[in-house]
Amino acid sequence: MKIFNLMQIVPSLHSGGVEQGTIDLSNYLASLKIRNFIISNGGNLLSYLNKQYVEHNILPVHSKNFFKMPFTAKKVNNLIKKSEINILHLRSRAPAWMIPYLAKDNLKIVSTFHNVYGHENIIKKIYNKKLSKVDKIVAISSYVKNEITNLYKINPEKIKVINRGIDINFFNKDNINQEFFINFLNKNNISPDNKIILFPGRLTKWKGQIEFLNIVSALKDKKIIFYFIGDDKNTSYKNKLINEINKKNLNNVCRVLGNLNSEELKIMYKCSDIVVSAPLKPEGFGRIISESLSMKKIILAYNYGGAKDQIDKLDDLYKINPGQLNELKNSILKVLEMDQIAINNLGNVAREHVSKNFSKNLMLESYYNFYQEL
Secondary structure, X not given: OOOOOEEEEOOOOOOOHHHHHHHHHHHHHHHOOOOEEEEEXXXXXXXXXXXXXXXXXXXXXXXXXXXXXXXXXXXXXXXXXXXXXXXXXXXXXXXXXXXXXXXXXXXXXXXXXXXXXOOOOHXXXXXXXXXXXXXXXXXXXXXXXXXXXXXOOOOHHHEEEOOOOEOOOOOOOOOOOHHHHHHHHHHOOOOOOOEEEEEEOOOOHHHOHHHHHHHHHHOOOOOEEEEEEOOOOOHHHHHHHHHHHHHOOOOOOEEEEEOOOHHHHHHHHHHOOEEEEOOOOOOOOOHHHHHHHHOOXXXXXXXXXXXXXXXXXXXXXXXXXXXXXXXXXXXXXXXXXXXXXXXXXXHHHHHHHHHHHOEHHXXXXXXXXXXXXX
């Protein structure tokens, strides 16, 4: 086994996929008794770190103030030297702007592209490209690798695809706390008398919730309740979504639950007959795809971006041409008419597919091997 001393830099450790992945990786290495390090501006996820083998240091690495970066980089250099770090993993764009000020002797620097990122103008493109000025790059899906290769003119040999992984032991429809389950259903007045269609995703314009209301309108006379869940910090969009629901007289069939914790999210997956992923632009990965499949649920997803990578080898039923609302509506009706045996068969295949290709354990082992190869 080759020894590596890893330091990860992430802007903060509040909620989010990037942050959770940072924590998961550190704790995985800790479980192997490998001491490792994190620099961030802090956050509530710190309490989940293995304190024995993971050292966390608070620095303002979230700041986009270019004038402060040389001073922050000096403090990072001191920590690198003190801890004899030989691999530095930058997990976000802002910290990547410290690269010119970092002492690179005996140090490999890697970065992660979690998405293609907005590149509508030259300023954004320059800002994003700084992530590529490293020794090696991790892309969280084949889609991201292909896009950044073309967009930022990166040698594909420099990029390693390590798919995001989900916890298949947690996202298991048979792993449910029954008391919590019943209390949640009662609290939110969720009835088994109706079919449930779940639209998970951050409440923001590009996720496509408002556009999906056209399908809700077409199906409002069916015995279906539509649930919208996800981070609702964007109160402006949340209010706009609720106003649109009211304007279209869909109050009786739509529920906006907003942000849920992991346990509540799992219960909503379990309750659902269909999960929908219909973003207006492709996502870098889209973990709700694998989470749904791991729960043996049928997810109807726009077949592009990271979603396409996840459903590529599965039944065509899951795949919807992007933006085709009528096709999505017809697929919903088709699934609602399927018998339970067919649904169960699809679910078993789907969960096995996620287990083999998109599990958290596979992701963590891939990172471990990647660092050793460096």
